[in-house]
Amino acid sequence: xxxxxxxxxxxxxxxxxxxxxxxxxxxxxxxxxxxxxxxxxxxxxxxxxxxxxxxxxxxxxxxxxxxxxxxxxxxxxxxxxxxxxxxxxxxxxxxxxxxxxxxxxxxxxxxxxxxxxxxxxxxxxxxxxxxxxxxxxxxxxxxxxxxxxxxxxxxxxxxxxxxxxxxxxxxxxxxxxxxxxxxxxxxxxxxxxxxxxxxxxxxxxxxxxxx
Amino acid sequence: xxxxxxxxxxxxxxxxxxxxxxxxxxxxxxxxxxxxxxxxxxxxxxxxxxxxxxxxxxxxxxxxxxxxxxxxxxxxxxxxxxxxxxxxxxxxxxxxxxxxxxxxxxxxxxxxxxxxxxxxxxxxxxxxxxxxxxxxxxxxxxxxxxxxxxxxxxxxxxxxxxxxxxxxxxxxxxxxxxxxxxxxxxxxxxxxxxxxxxxxxxxxxxxxxxxxxxxxxxxxxxxxxxxxxxxxxxxxxxxxxxxxxxxxxxxxxxxxxxxxxx
Numbered sequence: 001x002x003x004x005x006x007x008x009x010x011x012x013x014x015x016x017x018x019x020x021x022x023x024x025x026x027x028x029x030x031x032x033x034x035x036x037x038x039x040x041x042x043x044x045x046x047x048x049x050x051x052x053x054x055x056x057x058x059x060x061x062x063x064x065x066x067x068x069x070x071x072x073x074x075x076x077x078x079x080x081x082x083x084x085x086x087x088x089x090x091x092x093x094x095x096x097x098x099x100x101x102x103x104x105x106x107x108x109x110x111x112x113x114x115x116x117x118x119x120x121x122x123x124x125x126x127x128x129x130x131x132x133x134x135x136x137x138x139x140x141x142x143x144x145x146x147x148x149x150x151x152x153x154x155x156x157x158x159x160x161x162x163x164x165x166x167x168x169x170x171x172x173x174x175x176x177x178x179x180x181x182x183x184x185x186x187x188x189x190x191x192x193x194x195x196x197x198x199x200x201x202x203x204x205x206x207x208x209x210x211x
Numbered sequence: 212x213x214x215x216x217x218x219x220x221x222x223x224x225x226x227x228x229x230x231x232x233x234x235x236x237x238x239x240x241x242x243x244x245x246x247x248x249x250x251x252x253x254x255x256x257x258x259x260x261x262x263x264x265x266x267x268x269x270x271x272x273x274x275x276x277x278x279x280x281x282x283x284x285x286x287x288x289x290x291x292x293x294x295x296x297x298x299x300x301x302x303x304x305x306x307x308x309x310x311x312x313x314x315x316x317x318x319x320x321x322x323x324x325x326x327x328x329x330x331x332x333x334x335x336x337x338x339x340x341x342x343x344x345x346x347x348x349x350x351x352x353x354x355x356x357x358x359x360x361x362x363x364x365x366x367x368x369x370x371x372x373x374x375x376x377x378x379x380x381x382x383x384x385x386x387x388x389x390x391x392x393x394x395x396x397x398x399x400x401x402x403x404x405x406x407x408x409x410x411x412x413x414x415x416x417x418x419x420x421x422x423x424x425x426x427x428x429x430x431x432x433x434x435x436x437x438x439x440x441x442x443x444x445x446x447x448x449x450x451x452x453x454x455x456x457x458x459x460x461x462x463x464x465x466x467x468x469x470x471x472x473x
Contacts, residue, residue, distance in 0.1 A: 054270055082258075167230050
């Protein structure tokens, strides 16, 4: 869901990115309108602090502005939205001391009806946090349903890697498993999501494939 | 590590979940392995999708944040930026040195006067591809020296102390060149940096000049030709005619090997 609602559905994200790359400030504003809430939601999930999340979003869109033309992002390889969220995640992880930040539910994560994941002791999982926020985009629902269907160890490892930015070695130490097992959990979890990604890559949220 | 092992680690690599050494080894493997490149690209898409696993959220003051985002971002754009209309790749013809030159953006700044950087860059930058990454605020330039995705090379004469360093910030796609003891070039000449890959011709990274005190700090946008060179072993410095040369015209004056910043 965008910040102010989609205002220019006729223009694809890729076309917007091209305009951003050529120095069009208004195009950057439009990108923010489309992806700002997703970016802020992600930043908040990782940093767990509103002021930090705001800083992250500002810095991330600065990176987008500076690198829109760089080959580190190629429109053929992935969507603009995917790249923007990669930038947001990178900035958000850099904001936190390694390993802290996102509150991860324990292996006994339980999903309640409002989509808020709670462990028995009341911790909130990043996936499913924030009741009262805007409803997720369709592909977001698909991602969440796959995550909820994952065996608990796979989901936990994935969340630790993605939302806390922990490397395999640290995850292994944290959950008392071998690095090999953690690598395996991570790979299986990501593989389960690959199918969703393949379906979603043609129509990412807030992107209309008309130029 | 065998190719199979690399393939199994593609997801972890895409998430940045490998430690520094394994990550570096993986990057080198990627340079020559298409199967792993495809796997990593797919997993990167998956990783991007995870951003949608959490609900979108509205900041407390949405209008204020929007304004701040656009203002802060666009504040670092150089005043004179005149980007090419065509895509970078399409301007590259057969001549490799033209291709390398077309990808370069050069801004040389003296001392630490980052606030003057914009007017300096307007004087010094070429009219090649947009100098958008060349002018950064003080904070973001300092940040370009550090981080998990920065490599550094210290260049020296053999067995001597370093006379300059180049930081390669992969996140920002920037080279940050710091020279502290490199004599100013004579008139009509310039220093040129080369990415050295074993068994291949050197790839130009860009040119810069030092001042009378032997110092310079320059920001150079990383050209696609450098990225496409794959794994780079060394960095070399030569003195060339002003404007740079397609290939080095002398043996390197300074050389060093790239390593990861810790």
